[in-house]
Every structure is written in C-alpha cells, then in structure tokens.
Amino acid sequence: xxxxxxxxxxxxxxxxxxxxxxxxxxxxxxxxxxxxxxxxxxxxxxxxxxxxxxxxxxxxxxxxxxxxxxxxxxxxxxxxxxxxxxxxxxxxxxxxxxxxxxxxxxxxxxxxxxxxxxxxxxxxxxxxxxxxxxxxxxxxxxxxxxxxxxxxxxxxxxxxxxxxxxxxxxxxxxxxxxxxxxxxxxxxxxxxxxxxxxxxxxxxxxxxxxxxxxxxxxxxxxxxxxxxxxxxxxxxxxxxxxxxxxxxxxxxxxxxxxxxxxxxxxxxxxxxxxxxxxxxxxxxxxxxxxxxxxxxxxxxxxxxxxxxxxxxxxxxxxxxxxxxxxxxxxxxxxxxxxxxxxxxxxxxxxxxxxxxxxxxxxxxxxxxxxxxxxxxxxxxxxxxxxxxxxxxxxxxxxxxxxxxxxxxxxxxxxxxxxxxxxxxxxxxxxxxxxxxxxxxxxxxxxxxxxxxxxxxxxxxxxxxxxxxxxxxxxxxxxxxxxxxxxxxxxxxxxxxxxxxxxxxxxxxxxxxxxxxxxxxxxxxxxxxxxxxxxxxxxxxxxxxxxxxxxxxxxxxxxxxxxxxxxxxxxxxxxxxxxxxxxxxxxxxxxxxxxxxxxxxxxxxxxxxxxxxxxxxxxxxxxxxxxxxxxxxxxxxxxxxxxxxxxxxxxxxxxxxxxxxxxxxxxxxxxxxxxxxxxxxxxxxxxxxxxxxxxxxxxxxxxxxxxxxxxxxxxxxxxxxxxxxxxxxxxxxxxxxxxxxxxxxxxxxxxxxxxxxxxxxxxxxxxxxxxxxxxxxxxxxxxxxxxxxxxxxxxxxxxxxxxxxxxxxxxxxxxxxxxxxxxxxxxxxxxxxxxxxxxxxxxxxxxxxxxxxxxxxxxxxxxxxxxxxxxxxxxxxxxxxxxxxxxxxxxxxxxxxxxxxxxxxxxxxxxxxxxxxxx
Numbered sequence: 001x002x003x004x005x006x007x008x009x010x011x012x013x014x015x016x017x018x019x020x021x022x023x024x025x026x027x028x029x030x031x032x033x034x035x036x037x038x039x040x041x042x043x044x045x046x047x048x049x050x051x052x053x054x055x056x057x058x059x060x061x062x063x064x065x066x067x068x069x070x071x072x073x074x075x076x077x078x079x080x081x082x083x084x085x086x087x088x089x090x091x092x093x094x095x096x097x098x099x100x101x102x103x104x105x106x107x108x109x110x111x112x113x114x115x116x117x118x119x120x121x122x123x124x125x126x127x128x129x130x131x132x133x134x135x136x137x138x139x140x141x142x143x144x145x146x147x148x149x150x151x152x153x154x155x156x157x158x159x160x161x162x163x164x165x166x167x168x169x170x171x172x173x174x175x176x177x178x179x180x181x182x183x184x185x186x187x188x189x190x191x192x193x194x195x196x197x198x199x200x201x202x203x204x205x206x207x208x209x210x211x212x213x214x215x216x217x218x219x220x221x222x223x224x225x226x227x228x229x230x231x232x233x234x235x236x237x238x239x240x241x242x243x244x245x246x247x248x249x250x251x252x253x254x255x256x257x258x259x260x261x262x263x264x265x266x267x268x269x270x271x272x273x274x275x276x277x278x279x280x281x282x283x284x285x286x287x288x289x290x291x292x293x294x295x296x297x298x299x300x301x302x303x304x305x306x307x308x309x310x311x312x313x314x315x316x317x318x319x320x321x322x323x324x325x326x327x328x329x330x331x332x333x334x335x336x337x338x339x340x341x342x343x344x345x346x347x348x349x350x351x352x353x354x355x356x357x358x359x360x361x362x363x364x365x366x367x368x369x370x371x372x373x374x375x376x377x378x379x380x381x382x383x384x385x386x387x388x389x390x391x392x393x394x395x396x397x398x399x400x401x402x403x404x405x406x407x408x409x410x411x412x413x414x415x416x417x418x419x420x421x422x423x424x425x426x427x428x429x430x431x432x433x434x435x436x437x438x439x440x441x442x443x444x445x446x447x448x449x450x451x452x453x454x455x456x457x458x459x460x461x462x463x464x465x466x467x468x469x470x471x472x473x474x475x476x477x478x479x480x481x482x483x484x485x486x487x488x489x490x491x492x493x494x495x496x497x498x499x500x501x502x503x504x505x506x507x508x509x510x511x512x513x514x515x516x517x518x519x520x521x522x523x524x525x526x527x528x529x530x531x532x533x534x535x536x537x538x539x540x541x542x543x544x545x546x547x548x549x550x551x552x553x554x555x556x557x558x559x560x561x562x563x564x565x566x567x568x569x570x571x572x573x574x575x576x577x578x579x580x581x582x583x584x585x586x587x588x589x590x591x592x593x594x595x596x597x598x599x600x601x602x603x604x605x606x607x608x609x610x611x612x613x614x615x616x617x618x619x620x621x622x623x624x625x626x627x628x629x630x631x632x633x634x635x636x637x638x639x640x641x642x643x644x645x646x647x648x649x650x651x652x653x654x655x656x657x658x659x660x661x662x663x664x665x666x667x668x669x670x671x672x673x674x675x676x677x678x679x680x681x682x683x684x685x686x687x688x689x690x691x692x693x694x695x696x697x698x699x700x701x702x703x704x705x706x707x708x709x710x711x712x713x714x715x716x717x718x719x720x721x722x723x724x725x726x727x728x729x730x731x732x733x734x735x736x737x738x739x740x741x742x743x744x745x746x747x748x749x750x751x752x753x754x755x756x757x758x759x760x761x762x763x764x765x766x767x768x769x770x771x772x773x774x775x776x777x778x779x780x781x782x783x784x785x786x787x788x789x790x791x792x793x794x795x796x797x798x799x800x801x802x803x804x805x806x807x808x809x810x811x812x813x814x815x816x817x818x819x820x821x822x823x824x825x826x827x828x829x830x831x832x833x834x835x836x837x838x839x840x841x842x843x844x845x846x847x848x849x850x851x852x853x854x855x856x857x858x859x860x861x862x863x864x865x866x867x868x869x870x871x872x873x874x875x876x877x878x879x880x881x882x883x884x885x886x887x888x889x890x891x892x893x894x895x896x897x898x899x900x901x902x903x904x905x906x907x908x909x910x911x912x913x914x915x916x917x918x
Contacts, residue, residue, distance in 0.1 A: 044559065045164070045453060045468035045547045055549075055559050055579040056159040056593050057652055057666045057741065063179070066148040068798070068807050068853055070192050070869045070910035072203045072225055074143045075102050078174075080811065080851070082156055083763035083792040084741065088899050091257045094526065095441075097295040098384040098416060099126040099142045101135035104171040105158075105670065106737050106767045106788050109140030111599055111644075113161065113169035116146070116176045117271065117285055119392050119449070120165075122412025123476075125441035127604050129625065129678065134787055136780075137678045137729055139443075139602045142414055143176075145289035145388040149186065149205040150221035150269040152179045158666065158741055160648025162597030163561040163577035166472065166543055170597045170646045170672060178271035178285055181209030182217035185917040192910030194230060195873050199259060199905060201227040216274030225265035229294075230258035230905045232875065236893040238301055241346035242376070245353045247302075249376025257894040259905055260295035260383070280397035287390050294383035297525045298892065300423075302371040304345035307520040308426050309371045315340040316370040316519065317363070318429050318493050325492045337367035368430055370519070380423040380525035387415045394449075404453040413444045418483075420526050426519035428491035439483030439529030443604065446475040463551035470545055477538035478604035480529050487528025490521045529610075537607040541567040541600070555583040561595075569606065570642050573598050587656040591666075595648045601641035601676055605729050625678075626726050633728040636682060642731050646672045652741075663744045670738075671770075674731035679775035683725045732773035735784065739765035754801025762793040769832045778827035778834045782819030782841060789814035789846055789901055803858070807867075809851040813901045818842040842880040842897070849874060849902045855912075865912035873907035876900030 044054055061081050069077055075087040079102075087102035101109040109128070114121040124142035128135045157173040165173060190203040205223040212218045231253070239254035266289060273283040302309050309316055317337045318324075324336075340363075343356045360369055371377070394408030421435035449472050455464035522528060545563040552558055559579040566572045577595030584590060610625040628638040652666030742762040749755045765788065769781050791814035799806045821840035826833055853867030879894045896904035 044549060045451075045466065053557075053581070055557055055581040055591050056157060056161075056650065057591070057664065059156040059158065059743070061154040061156065063148070063151045063153060066151060066154075067914075068867075070190075070851075070853075070867050070908055072148065072190065072201075072205075072223070074146050074148065075100055077148065078102070078143075078154070080809065081761075081794065083761050083794050084158070084739065084765055086788050086792075086901060088901060089259055089903055091260070091295060091894075091898055092297055094129060094382070095126040095384065095416065095418070096128045096135070097260055097382070098293045098386060099124045099128075099144070101128040101138055101140060102143075103134050103788065104174075105668070105739060105763075106134065106765050107171040107670070107672070108135050108138040110138045110168055110602070111170040111672075112140070113165055113167075113173045114141040114143060114176070115165075115173060116390075117178055117392070118175060119394075119408060119410050120445075120447050120474075121176075122390060122414060122445040123443045123602065123604075124388075125414045125416040125443040125478075125604075127441070127602075127608055129610070134783065137605060137676060139604050142386070142388060143174075144291075145267055145287060145386075146176055147205060147221050147223035147267040147269060149188065149207045149223060150178050150219070150271070152177045158668070159579075159593055159650050160595045160597045160646060160670065161577070162599075162646070163563045163575040163595050164545070164547060166563065166565060167598060167600040167643075170599055170644070170648065170670065178269060179207060179209070179219040179221070180217050180271060180273065181207070181219050182211045183209045183918070185209075186914065187917075188912060188914040190910055190912040192908055194905050195907035195909065196230070196232075196905075199228055199230040199908070201225070201262075201910075212272060212274045214275070216272070218270065218272040221267075221269045223265075223267040225262060225267075225291075227259070227262040227265075229256070229261040231256050232895050232904055232906075233257045233893045234895050236299060236891065238346045238891075239299060239377070239893075241348070242301075242303070245347055245350060247376055249374075251376065251379070253893055254377065255299040255379050255893050256296050257892075257896075257898060257904075259903075260293050263292040263294070265289075265291035276395075277397070279399075280395070282393075282395055284391070284393045286392065287388065289388040290386060292383065292385050294381055297380040297382050299379045300374070300377050300524070301345045302375060302377040303342050303347070305377070308524060309377075310342045313341060315342045316426075318368045318370065318519070319366055320368050320429070321366045337364065340369075370426060373424060373430065373432070373434075378422050381421045382526055383419055385417045385419070387413075387417075389413050402455055406449070406451040408447075408449050410447040410449075411445070412447075413442065415440055415442045418526065418528075420487075420523050423524045425486055425489070425491060425521070425523055427494040427521045428486065428489075429493040429519070432491070433486050436487035436523040436528055437484045438487050438523060438526055439534070440479070440481040441604070442477075442479040442481065444477040444479070448473045458550065461550045461552055462554050465548060465550040468545075468547035468549075472543045472545075473540070474542075475538055475540045476603050477536060478602065478607060479536045480534045480608070482531060482534045483523075483528025487523040488521075488530035491519075493519045494521055533609045535607065535609075537603040539568050539603050541565055557581040565600075567600055567643075569603075570600070570640065573600075573643055573645075589654045590652070591654070592651045593649070597646040597648055599644040599646075601643065601729070605676060606641050624726070626728050628728045628730060630726075630728070632684070632726060636684075636726070636728075638728050638730060641676060641729060642674055644672055644674050644676060644731070646670060660747045661744070662746075664742070666741045668739050668741070669736065671734070671736045673734045675733050675735060676729055677732040677773070677776055677780070678729055679727045679732070680777055681725050681727050682775075730773065730775065733769060733776050733784075734771040735767050735769050737765065737767045739763060750801075752801075754799055754804075756800075757796075757798045759796045759798075760793070761795075762791070764791050766790055772830065772832050774830040778821065778824050779819030781827075781832060781834050782817060782821070782836060786817035786819070786836065786841075787899070789816045792901075803856055805853075805855045805857075807851075807853040811849045811851075811902065813846040813849065815846045816844055816901065818844070818897070818899060844877045844880075844897055844900075847874050847876070847902070848872075861916060863912075863914045863916070865914065866910070867912075868907060868909040870902065870907045871909075874902070875906045876902065876904045 066077050078085045079087050084105045087100055090096050104112045121141045123139050127139045155175040161169040161173050185208045187206040193200045203225045207221045210218040233253040233256050235253050239250050243250040269287045271285040273281050275281050304310055319337045340359050343352045347353050390412035392410040396406035398404045417440045418438040424432040424434055451470035453468045455466055458465045543565040547561040549559040561577040564574045575596045579593035581591040607627045626633050629640055649669045654664045656662050744760045746758040767785050769784050793812040795810045797808045820842050824835050826835035849870050850872055851869045852871055855863050855865040857863040875896050877897050879897045
C-alpha cells in the first residue's frame with residue numbers, strides 16, 4: 001500500500017517537472033520580469049482581492065523582506081517579521097530538535113494552517129512530545145524545507161478560517177506563494193558565524209526563471225546549507241567532581257547546550273504553469289528536501305545511572321558465564337560476581353574512590369563492570385535524517401459563462417529517520433553496538449480539490465455576488481517503521497546487573513519465581529521502535545463548502561462561509577464564518593469577523609506508541625506513550641480523540657492617515673475547547689485496594705505486587721502485566737486567547753538623500769486556561785498562560801539612497817515565566833487554580849534585540865551585503881534551574897535559559913554576495 005502511494009507521489013512530482021522545458025542559457029537573458037500586484041490568495045475567494053481591502057487582517061511579507069536577514073531558516077525569518085510568531089531552539093528535546101515547533105498567537109503549531117500556492121502543505125512526521133508546553137503533542141508542517149529564494153511573498157491571515165479552508169486554521173493561515181518568473185537568474189552565497197566563533201553557517205541559493213511556451217513559466221529554486229553546532233555550556237558539577245578524583249575520561253563539557261549540527265540541507269522547489277488556452281492554465285509545483293540534524297541528550301554518569309551503571313547503591317556487574325546467561329533467560333538469577341558498592345555520582349572522599357578501584361581490579365575474569373564501555377560516562381548523540389517530497393498538479397481557468405474552476409491533486413510525504421550514537425543497549429552487555437538506527441516516522445497526505453467561483457449580478461448589491469463552492473477529499477497516513485533489532489531487543493543480560501545474590505535483593509511473585517533487577521533494554525536514551533510499536537494508520541475525510549462575498553453598498557462588504565466535513569474516525573463537523581468591512585470614510589475602515597473552527601486530531605496523535613522496555617525486579621515491562629484507544633488507556637478513562645473546537649472573533653480598523661502613513665489595529669479573541677493534551681505519567685504499579693479486582697493471586701495487603709497492572713491483567717486487558725506507567729493524548733482543557741495586533745507603515749522621501757521606509761508591528765497576546773482536566777499539571781497551566789512573552793514588537797527602518805541600502809531592526813520581547821513550582825499549595829488537580837510565584841517559578845526579564853545590515857549594488861547586478869543579528873550579543877538570562885549564584889553550573893550545565901525567545905547563541909555576523917542576471 002505504501003509503495004503504491006510513493007509511486008503516485010513520484011508521478012505527481014515528475015508531472016510538475018515535466019512542465020519545465022530544456023532551454024539554452026541564452027533564454028535566461030530574456031528581458032523583463034513579470035510584476036506581481038499585491039493580490040492575496042488567503043482570506044477571500046473573490047478574484048483580485050488585495051490585502052488592503054480584505055475583510056480580515058492579512059499581512060503580506062515580500063520576498064525582499066526575507067533577503068534582509070542573516071538567517072536562512074524560515075522559522076527564524078518569520079519570527080523576525082511577525083510579532084505573534086514565536087519559535088525557540090530547544091537543545092535537548094528529542095524530535096523537536098529536528099523539526100522545531102512554532103506557535104502563532106500562542107496556539108500550537110498544528111493550530112495554524114500552512115499553504116503553498118494556496119494548497120494545503122503536508123505535516124511533518126515529527127510529533128513534538130517535547131519542545132515546550134505550548135507545542136506538546138503537536139504535529140505541524142515542516143516549513144524549514146521552503147527555501148526563501150523560491151518565494152515571491154508570504155501571506156499571513158491573522159484570523160480563524162476553518163470554515164474556509166478546513167482543519168487547523170484556528171490561529172490563522174500562512175500561505176507561501178512561489179515565484180512565477182519566466183526569466184532571470186539569481187544566485188547568492190552567504191557565510192556567517194556567532195560572535196563566540198562557533199556555529200559557522202554556509203548557504204548557497206539560486207533561482208532561475210525559464211520560459212514555458214509563449215506565456216508559461218517555470219521557476220526553479222535550489223538551496224544548500226551547512227551549519228556547525230554551537231556550545232553555550234558549563235561543565236556539570238558531577239562531571240567536574242569525577243575529573244577531580246582522577247577520572248581522565250570525562251569530556252569538557254560533558255553535556256552540550258547549543259544549536260545542533262546541520263549537514264547536507266538541500267531544498268529544491270519548482271513552480272510552473274502553461275496556458276493551454278486563453279482562459280485555461282495547467283500548473284504544477286513540487287519540492288524535494290533533505291537534511292541531517294544532530295544534537296545531544298543528557299549526560300550519563302558512570303557511577304549512578306540506575307539500570308545502566310548501577311542498581312541502587314551497587315554497581316552493575318554482569319556475569320558473562322554461560323550459566324548466568326541461561327539462568328537469566330528463564331527468569332531466574334545466578335551470579336558468581338561479588339557485589340560492589342558504587343562510589344556515587346560525585347564522590348568526595350578519595351578513600352572511597354581508591355577502594356572502588358581496588359575492588360574493580362580484583363574482579364574475576366567472568367565479571368564485567370557495565371561502565372567499562374564508557375569509563376567517563378557518556379552523552380548520547382541523537383539526531384534524525386529528514387526527507388520531504390511533494391507534488392501538486394492542477395488545471396484552472398474560466399468558462400465563457402464566467403464560471404471559474406480549479407481542480408487539483410496533491411501528494412506530500414515527510415519521513416524522519418531517527419538515529420542515536422555514543423550510547424548502547426545495556427541488556428546486550430559488552431557486545432552492544434554504540435550507534436543505532438531507531439526506526440522512522442512517516443507522514444503521507446493526499447489532497448484532491450475541486451474549487452469553483454461564479455459571479456452573479458444582484459440588483460440590490462453594489463457589486464456582483466461572488467459565489468464560491470467546492471469539495472475536498474483528503475487521506476492522511478502515519479507510519480511507524482521498525483528500527484534495527486539491537487536498538488530494541490532484550491539481550492542476554494536483561495535480568496543481570498543486580499547488586500548481590502538472591503534472594504536478599506529479590507521480590508517474591510505468586511508464581512514462586514525469584515527475579516533480579518536487570519539491565520535497561522534498548523538503545524539508551526531513545527529505544528528503537530520494536531515490532532509491537534510499528535504500524536500504519538490512515539484516515540480519510542471529505543468536505544464540501546460554499547463562500548459568498550459581495551459589496552452590498554459602495555462602502556459595505558460582507559462575506560459568509562459554510563463548510564461541512566466528515567472524518568472516518570470521529571465523525572462530522574460543520575463550521576461557519578461571517579466577515580464584514582465598512583469604509584467609514586475614504587481613509588478609515590472598520591472590519592470584523594466571527595467564526596467557528598476546529599482541528600482534527602492527526603492519525604499520529606491517535607495511534608503513536610513510544611514505549612521503552614525496562615526491567616523491574618527482573619520482569620520485562622513496558623512504559624511510555626500509548627494510544628488513547630489502547631485497552632489499558634481506556635480502562636484508565638481515555639476515550640478516542642475528538643476534534644478541538646474553536647470560536648474566533650476579530651474587530652479591527654484600518655486608517656490611511658496620509659498617502660505615506662497607514663495604521664491597522666485588530667483585536668482578536670480565540671476560544672478553544674477540548675484541546676488535545678498529553679497526560680502526565682500514570683503509575684500503574686500502585687498498590688490497591690482497586691475496585692473490581694478479586695486478586696486471585698492471593699497476595700496480602702501491602703504486597704508490592706498487588707497493583708493496577710496485575711488488576712488489569714486479571715480483568716483480561718491484554719499486555720497489562722508488562723506496563724509500569726503510561727501516558728496518552730486526551731481532549732483535556734479549554735483556553736481563551738486574547739490579543740491586539742498593531743501595524744504601522746510610513747515612507748518618507750528625502751530628495752537626493754534617498755527614501756526611508758518605517759515599519760512598526762506590535763502584538764499583545766494573553767492566554768487563560770478556562771478549564772483543565774485532572775491530568776493537566778500545575779506547571780503546564782503556568783506555561784500555557786505565561787511561557788510566551790505577553791508583548792512583542794518589531795520595528796524596522798530601511799533606507800535607500802542610490803545603490804546603498806541600510807537596515808536596522810529592533811525587536812522587543814516582554815518578560816516570561818517558566819513554570820517550575822511543583823509544591824504549589826494553591827494548585828488543585830482538575831481545576832485552573834494555581835499560584836504564580838517568582839520565588840518558585842522561573843521568572844525571566846525580556847530584552848531589546850537589534851539587527852543591522854548594509855548592502856551596495858554594483859551595475860544593477862552584484863550586491864554585497866554585511867550584517868549582524870543581535871549585534872549587542874545578548875545571550876538572554878541565565879538558567880535559574882541549572883545555574884547557581886555567581887553563574888557556576890550545577891546539575892545539567894546549561895549556562896543560559898534554553899527557552900529564551902530570541903535564542904541563546906548570542907550575536908551572529910554574516911556576509912552575502914548576490915548576483916541578479918537578466
């Protein structure tokens with residue numbers, strides 16, 4: 001099934017490539033580039049609608065705005081241009097390091113619909129289980145695969161639009177519009193590094209416009225990037241203590257906080273169209289992208305990592321003899337190895353260290369100490385290889401009757417292959433590999449659309465009534481593919497590693513077998529996906545919609561939209577929207593909208609299983625993320641995921657104060673019910689009494705084996721006895737987000753001194769949790785309401801005089817709070833009650849961040865650019881969790897707060913050379 005779908009994807013991409021002609025280089029010199037008016041695609045289905053007269057707020061970011069930056073990362077670019085767009089770089093966040101989750105208006109990444117040329121973009125394969133509370137469990141598109149050189153503009157609809165475009169459009173819509181040039185060649189090379197001297201980044205990009213027939217075009221773009229990692233760490237105190245006692249195997253720093261390494265980041269895009277007749281166009285666009293991202297995890301101390309290097313107060317010592325292996329395979333335990341006390345993670349008594357070394361030296365030859373493999377401990381290097389491919393083919397035009405049509409099909413696929421190195425599978429003992437292929441997440445989407453518009457003359461209206469209607473069919477598929485066997489298998493030593501002989505350290509089970517605690521199973525840090533986790537889940541849905549828009553009078557515009565969708569898994573939803581604009585004067589207008597919306601849970605969220613295999617008292621058990629449809633999750637109260645439902649209200653004004661000064665201000669309020677959340681970890685090894693269980697095992701009260709997992713096993717829930725703790729996704733809370741967007745633009749000519757363009761954008765955004773389920777933690781509540789800065793502002797000055805351009809950008813970030821108060825006496829589970837206290841929570845100050853750039857163009861062709869981002873070299877506040885007074889590292893060695901909204905790498909300078917040829 002997946003092979004046939006991949007074949008269809010290749011056909012779609014090849015079809016779009018087939019629209020590209022093979023031309024001689026001389027054809028690139030054809031004169032004149034096609035000019036593009038600021039006609040927007042999003043917010044209205046009425047042809048010719050511009051951003052300035054739309055009934056809802058739409059920002060248009062031109063391609064030139066992306067050129068005036070040192071970064072080539074699309075997420076960072078949007079953060080620098082749109083104040084309600086927030087994205088951080090989390091160093092140690094599993095898959096969120098590979099594909100960063102971004103938020104718009106304080107809502108999760110998958111609450112923003114992403115389009116390319118007006119067509120839905122497929123999601124990433126990454127489910128961001130980490131990466132901050134605002135994004136926890138989200139699955140949004142990977143916009144980093146879009147090269148800025150391919151863009152004509154980006155349209156940002158700051159309004160709910162699910163009634164127009166379907167699922168996900170709760171916070172708004174971002175539409176990436178590709179270039180349509182049929183001539184011209186642009187090439188650019190860029191190099192930069194941080195003020196600290198690391199993070200070297202190279203980018204090479206180019207775009208070529210090619211003629212296709214008499215009027216057609218093919219715009220081809222290619223980008224290549226490489227970036228070295230950065231390091232903003234201090235040495236961990238436990239690692240330093242080990243070094244001070246003579247352990248020469250300690251790395252410095254033992255654990256790295258910084259930006260990951262980026263290798264072989266290729267991004268290719270093609271956008272093409274050809275006129276088949278005067279009013280008919282065949283179009284296609286597609287992409288292929290790949291990259292390798294490598295980051296790190298937490299340091300594993302060689303003296304106190306339980307299940308790996310120690311078992312309680314004792315070292316993990318494996319008996320390599322055949323007799324010990326045979327005993328472990330049958331659930332028993334035998335060992336001729338002596339019990340060795342561990343000196344602890346940070347030994348301070350040299351005598352203890354010396355005694356430990358003497359005991360290790362006296363071990364029999366059949367006894368292997370687990371940390372022999374990594375005498376200085378280890379920090380796993382986790383990463384992923386991303387492959388993204390898509391293709392869209394369509395036919396659009398207008399019939400003689402005036403009926404406009406656009407019929408298209410699109411296929412997209414994002415594959416993330418996880419890998420880990422500098423680690424091991426402890427249950428395999430000394431034979432374990434030290435690097436593993438962990439398996440894959442694969443997201444594949446099919447979209448089939450038929451859209452129509454028809455103008456109807458209505459005598460009572462000032463304009464024709466634009467009637468838009470259409471249908472859509474979509475199929476989403478999420479796959480988990482198995483990792484290599486060594487990454488998940490339970491090896492020969494899964495039941496070894498205990499501190500001393502049985503039965504002193506063994507638990508007694510009702511079956512009369514004594515078992516010993518053993519070695520951790522699977523690649524340590526991120527176990528590979530085993531046979532019980534792999535699978536393929538898909539979901540189809542269809543939608544029909546209608547959209548009506550007209551100028552009722554010369555000054556009054558009204559838009560109404562209605563959309564019905566039917567999903568295979570959770571059923572039907574109907575959403576509507578009404579938007580209006582009224583020109584109070586020739587220069588002052590008011591606009592408002594009210595809509596309902598929804599976001600459908602993804603097949604990945606509904607079915608992902610990320611389970612770690614562990615040994616507890618010698619028994620193989622599983623713990624981790626399970627689907628809400630799993631029998632164990634349902635016994636614990638889980639239900640199949642339903643859609644998130646929203647209402648969205650916007651009220652705004654636009655004022656053309658002068659020909660050169662324009663101001664818009666918009667208030668919005670978004671209420672989201674049944675938001676999807678990840679539960680906390682639910683321990684199912686808790687002791688009874690538990691209702692409905694007869695405990696036929698005959699265990700007395702107080703026995704540690706009288707627990708929920710055994711109860712569930714008795715009740716006939718399959719696999720229950722193998723689980724110790726679980727979490728799952730649930731529709732668990734409700735929020736209201738309020739905010740104000742303020743945008744002002746001003747242009748002034750200074751005669752021979754040139755022209756200056758001023759832009760000011762400000763966003764105030766506040767989220768309140770109205771209702772919370774019992775599994776929403778106190779710190780999650782605090783983060784939802786306080787983690788993003790409440791105020792953000794971006795102020796840009798661009799001055800042009802002759803061939804010289806100067807740019808200065810100032811970005812303001814307000815204060816923010818990271819919830820970390822686990823003992824809050826005001827918190828009541830299942831409510832929104834908690835106490836924000838900066839004596840316990842981590843409260844951080846905001847800052848002003850400044851960028852500057854200068855460029856000069858020679859002969860209207862070659863442009864040389866020099867610039868600096870964050871030229872005041874602001875690293876952000878120090879991490880209050882991990883930094884003691886005076887700035888000395890303690891537990892994890894992070895020098896700066898890793899969730900700093902503008903990043904913690906400090907300043908970055910860069911040089912660019914760009915050539916634009918006719």
